[in-house]
Amino acid sequence: xxxxxxxxxxxxxxxxxxxxxxxxxxxxxxxxxxxxxxxxxxxxxxxxxxxxxxxxxxxxxxxxxxxxxxxxxxxxxxxxxxxxxxxxxxxxxxxxxxxxxxxxxxxxxxxxxxxxxxxxxxxxxxxxxxxxxxxxxxxxxxxxxxxxxxxxxxxxxxxxxxxxxxxxxxxxxxxxxxxxxxxxxxxxxxxxxxxxxxxxxxxxxxxxxxxxxxxxxxxxxxxxxxxxxxxxxxxxxxxxxxxxxxxxxxxxxxxxxxxxxxxxxxxxxxxxxxxxxxxxxxxxxxxxxxxxxxxxxxxxxxxxxxxxxxxxxxxxxxxxxxxxxxxxxxxxxxxxxxxxxxxxxxxxxxxxxxxxxxxxxxxxxxxxxxxxxxxxxxxxxxxxxxxxxxxx
Amino acid sequence: xxxxxxxxxxxxxxxxxxxxxxxxxxxxxxxxxxxxxxxxxxxxxxxxxxxxxxxxxxxxxxxxxxxxxxxxxxxxxxxxxxxxxxxxxxxxxxxxxxxxxxxxxxxxxxxxxxxxxxxxxxxxxxxxxxxxxxxxxxxxxxxxxxxxxxxxxxxxxxxxxxxxxxxxxxxxxxxxxxxxxxxxxxxxxxxxxxxxxxxxxxxxxxxxxxxxxxxxxxxxxxxxxxxxxxxxxxxxxxxxxxxxxxxxxxxxxxxxxxxxxxxxxxxxxxxxxxxxxxxxxxxxxxxxxxxxxxxxxxxxxxxxxxxxxxxxxxxxxxxxxxxxxxxxxxxxxxxxxxxxxxxxxxxxxxxxxxxxxxxxxxxxxxxxxxxxxxxxxxxxxxxxxxxxxxxx
Numbered sequence: 001x002x003x004x005x006x007x008x009x010x011x012x013x014x015x016x017x018x019x020x021x022x023x024x025x026x027x028x029x030x031x032x033x034x035x036x037x038x039x040x041x042x043x044x045x046x047x048x049x050x051x052x053x054x055x056x057x058x059x060x061x062x063x064x065x066x067x068x069x070x071x072x073x074x075x076x077x078x079x080x081x082x083x084x085x086x087x088x089x090x091x092x093x094x095x096x097x098x099x100x101x102x103x104x105x106x107x108x109x110x111x112x113x114x115x116x117x118x119x120x121x122x123x124x125x126x127x128x129x130x131x132x133x134x135x136x137x138x139x140x141x142x143x144x145x146x147x148x149x150x151x152x153x154x155x156x157x158x159x160x161x162x163x164x165x166x167x168x169x170x171x172x173x174x175x176x177x178x179x180x181x182x183x184x185x186x187x188x189x190x191x192x193x194x195x196x197x198x199x200x201x202x203x204x205x206x207x208x209x210x211x212x213x214x215x216x217x218x219x220x221x222x223x224x225x226x227x228x229x230x231x232x233x234x235x236x237x238x239x240x241x242x243x244x245x246x247x248x249x250x251x252x253x254x255x256x257x258x259x260x261x262x263x264x265x266x267x268x269x270x271x272x273x274x275x276x277x278x279x280x281x282x283x284x285x286x287x288x289x290x291x292x293x294x295x296x297x298x299x300x301x302x303x304x305x306x307x308x309x310x311x312x313x314x315x316x317x318x319x320x321x322x323x324x325x326x327x328x329x330x331x332x333x334x335x336x337x338x339x340x341x342x343x344x345x346x347x348x349x350x351x352x353x354x355x356x357x358x359x360x361x362x363x364x365x366x367x368x369x370x371x372x373x374x375x376x377x378x379x380x381x382x383x384x385x386x387x388x389x390x391x392x
Numbered sequence: 393x394x395x396x397x398x399x400x401x402x403x404x405x406x407x408x409x410x411x412x413x414x415x416x417x418x419x420x421x422x423x424x425x426x427x428x429x430x431x432x433x434x435x436x437x438x439x440x441x442x443x444x445x446x447x448x449x450x451x452x453x454x455x456x457x458x459x460x461x462x463x464x465x466x467x468x469x470x471x472x473x474x475x476x477x478x479x480x481x482x483x484x485x486x487x488x489x490x491x492x493x494x495x496x497x498x499x500x501x502x503x504x505x506x507x508x509x510x511x512x513x514x515x516x517x518x519x520x521x522x523x524x525x526x527x528x529x530x531x532x533x534x535x536x537x538x539x540x541x542x543x544x545x546x547x548x549x550x551x552x553x554x555x556x557x558x559x560x561x562x563x564x565x566x567x568x569x570x571x572x573x574x575x576x577x578x579x580x581x582x583x584x585x586x587x588x589x590x591x592x593x594x595x596x597x598x599x600x601x602x603x604x605x606x607x608x609x610x611x612x613x614x615x616x617x618x619x620x621x622x623x624x625x626x627x628x629x630x631x632x633x634x635x636x637x638x639x640x641x642x643x644x645x646x647x648x649x650x651x652x653x654x655x656x657x658x659x660x661x662x663x664x665x666x667x668x669x670x671x672x673x674x675x676x677x678x679x680x681x682x683x684x685x686x687x688x689x690x691x692x693x694x695x696x697x698x699x700x701x702x703x704x705x706x707x708x709x710x711x712x713x714x715x716x717x718x719x720x721x722x723x724x725x726x727x728x729x730x731x732x733x734x735x736x737x738x739x740x741x742x743x744x745x746x747x748x749x750x751x752x753x754x755x756x757x758x759x760x761x762x763x764x765x766x767x768x769x770x771x772x773x774x775x776x777x778x779x780x781x782x783x784x
Binding site: 006026057058060061063064065066067069070071073074078079080081082083084085086087088089095099102103105106107108131134135136137138139142143246247248249250251252255263264267377378381382 | 398418449450452453455456457458459461462463465466470471472473474475476477478479480481487491494495497498499500523526527528529530531534535638639640641642643644647655656659769770773774
């Protein structure tokens with residue numbers, strides 16, 4: 001069957017830096033810290049790594065450095081190992097992980113590192129906004145002054161119009177995610193916020209306020225993958241990659257079939273559920289792409305956790321809390337853990353692996369057996385979904 | 393055996409735009425023209441394509457557009473097909489091809505397009521030089537004002553010092569490549585040049601002159617790959633990918649073990665020859681990375697066509713002419729065909745496939761059966777080598 005991985009792949013090591021404004025660390029130092037932690041976690045040494053995939057959105061603009069895979073192979077002492085950068089805006093990390101998995105599944109390599117990294121705070125906030133806008137359609141969106149908050153604001157407006165989602169419901173994902181982040185020592189924002197604070201925070205792009213938006217962050221995350229057989233010898237808690245799926249969509253909002261969801265999320269998750277032989281009701285814990293509050297609301301609907309338009313009510317009922325029906329973003333998500341754009345997709349995998357191992361500390365989801373990651377590029381032009389299962 | 397492809401992969405379609413200053417075509421139009429030509433050549437329609445890989449170095453800086461894989465999937469009407477950008481500076485195209493091959497070899501997909509594209513002439517030459525410098529080490533090279541011609545000039549100086557390579561020998565690759573390009577309707581420079589013209593052209597970075605350097609170009613190239621079994625049903629002239637190899641090295645010159653060659657070329661070609669079960673003496677035709685005259689001289693040595701330091705003499709004897717022992721850059725190479733950086737690695741594959749099919753017209757290498765491509769990122773931080781064979 002096309003799309004079926006030829007051999008089972010597992011995650012055996014995870015690592016990440018804390019996320020935040022890390023003035024004291026360079027781009028390559030961030031990657032190396034995360035990579036070394038993942039290697040140590042896997043009980044492997046660098047000379048056992050056969051290939052590296054690097055997810056990075058825009059080092060070319062943030063730090064004037066393209067060719068970052070060569071830089072990382074070099075600085076980490078890993079030459080002449082093949083090292084490849086993949087880029088799909090904020091889905092770069094998810095795609096790096098996917099390609100590491102495929103490289104192992106194909107039989108070409110046994111032990112591969114997937115990492116993601118972004119160093120965003122070396123430029124001004126204005127410059128960062130302009131750089132992030134290169135993930136949208138330059139000719140039809142960015143050129144005319146539309147920022148990313150503005151794109152998601154239009155989706156929020158339409159969701160409110162069509163489904164009666166109200167301003168208070170929109171605030172519930174950030175409030176939950178900040179609460180979760182207080183339990184994550186590596187999160188950028190480890191403090192709680194209230195619905196009122198979200199609603200009264202400075203306007204960014206109506207109806208979105210500052211506290212609806214994920215921050216500008218520095219950070220890196222890395223994971224080590226290998227064949228499941230080998231994983232069982234390395235660790236008592238291997239986490240199997242049950243499915244890897246990727247979908248594309250129109251890069252510009254106006255060319256989509258809907259504004260109230262991301263068709264690429266629907267498509268990628270449909271393929272992922274099918275390959276994993278599960279449905280959305282089987283997912284215990286999910287890290288979803290909450291770059292804005294409305295993004296998480298659309299995600300839980302598009303992933304099938306609730307019907308379209310019903311997320312607001314589900315949030316009110318606590319369905320996505322750590323002790324809810326399906327824990328969504330126990331790490332704090334992009335909103336509160338931080339969003340170094342190229343790293344986020346890999347950091348999602350780090351969280352899910354820790355959850356399925358039962359090593360997530362105060363934010364542990366009880367009895368988590370099946371996890372999912374959902375990583376979005378741009379306003380939905382690329383979506384990557386992975387499904388994981390504890391292998392006992 | 394690790395590194396061995398699990399099923400045979402063949403190229404069944406090739407296409408490319410002409411290379412040059414293409415003021416009348418946008419980034420996505422370039423990719424689509426090449427992609428459609430490749431599809432038509434393969435006798436396939438778009439809905440048979442299961443995935444797309446895009447090689448691109450720096451659209452983020454050349455045209456303010458990251459997330460180009462989504463743009464291309466969108467504009468070419470290919471959504472929701474997975475579309476992935478890979479980047480390794482000027483080796484981006486070679487890596488896109490490699491990942492398309494691996495995707496098919498793994499069994500995940502059957503029919504995949506690999507394309508490369510760069511739109512470089514929307515910025516000034518000064519800006520282009522600055523953007524290209526992001527392929528070198530920003531902190532230790534580019535920041536201090538070192539341009540790419542300057543890096544290769546140091547290699548040329550050292551090669552002249554160690555092996556007695558003289559200024560006239562340095563001019564021979566460009567002279568040959570311009571001669572070959574007169575036979576290539578898609579080449580940027582379709583006129584001959586003389587050794588005297590090279591030596592007397594304006595100085596760029598001593599000892600390199602203007603005519604030692606590849607140009608700034610717009611262009612795209614695309615190829616369709618599929619399993620060999622399927623290829624045999626689609627065409628009478630499938631070209632098999634016998635080996636795919638990639639190596640990394642220090643991104644900065646001063647951290648390399650030598651200045652007179654690229655260790656990553658030696659490493660990648662060693663792996664490729666081994667996987668293909670051939671030696672350098674078996675290669676009939678090669679497209680090598682001649683971004684500068686010295687780069688081609690180092691390439692023919694590092695690839696093992698001649699001993700280190702003996703290229704100059706071999707050029708004098710005509711060893712690398714179309715009717716020589718091994719035809720090098722019959723297309724005109726980066727120097728004369730043009731060098732849209734993200735496209736070049738794929739354009740090399742296009743040329744080799746046309747040569748092995750016997751469809752290269754006036755520049756046909758008689759009886760070519762085994763071909764090789766050699767694509768370099770930066771000053772040698774990434775090298776990708778592929779070996780091809782006609783499948784009769």
